[in-house]
Amino acid sequence: MADKKFNEMLVDNADFLKPFAVNLTKDTETANDLYQETLYKALANxxxxNSGTNIKAWLFTIMRNIFINDYRRKAKRKTIFDNTAEDYLINMKQVSVANGAESSIREKEIKQAINELPEIFKTPFMLYFEGYKYQEIAEYLHEPLGTIKSRIHFARKLLKEQLHRFA
Incomplete structure (x- = not known):
């Protein structure tokens, strides 16, 4: 499709995006950002x-995907935005205070529960816990990948049953 024809179609259908952006974000400024990013992505891509398809649906899909990806990115950051005049950022991890005594008791109980696991489950679980990937564990123990995955799964399940207070 020629760039000029696509640009005309985009301009003709862009006004339908603004209400959809406001409906998604519930905020005018954020909606404007979402609207602009949608138009940018549409132009860039x-x-x-496909000419002949519904351009409105294509644009709505782009906008919805941008909104969902931004939402997921913000949720992963776990940061709260305080919309007061000062715009403070509060990190969720700094709010809680750890209880050292309780943590050491939990750690001892967890270590004891791990040590009580049958050796067939404990070895792959400890290797996985130390950061090895499933494939690396399977090669090291000379076992099939599926066997390693199931043993680690059963080890977790046994630990969860033993430590039901912390699950």
Whole structure:
């Protein structure tokens, strides 16, 4: 499709995006950012648009995907935005205070529960816990990958049953 024809179609259908952006974000400024980013992505990826298809649906899909990806990214950050005039950022991890005594008791109980696991489950679980990947553990123990995965799964299940207070 020619760039000029695509640009005309984009301009003709762009006004329908604004209410959708406001509906998604519930905030005018964020909606404007989402609207602009959607138009940018549409222009940057215009070669992916199949002429003859519904351009509104294509644009709505782009906008929805941008919104979902931004939401997921913000949820992973675990940061709260305080919309007061000062715009403070509060990190969730700094709010809680650890109880050292309780943590050491839990750690002892967890270590004891791990040591009580049958050796067939304990070895792959400890290797996985130390950061080895499933494939590396399977090669090291000369076992099939599926066997290693199931043993680690059963080890977790046994630990969860033993430590039901912390599950």
């Amino acid at each position: 215009h070669e992916k648009y």
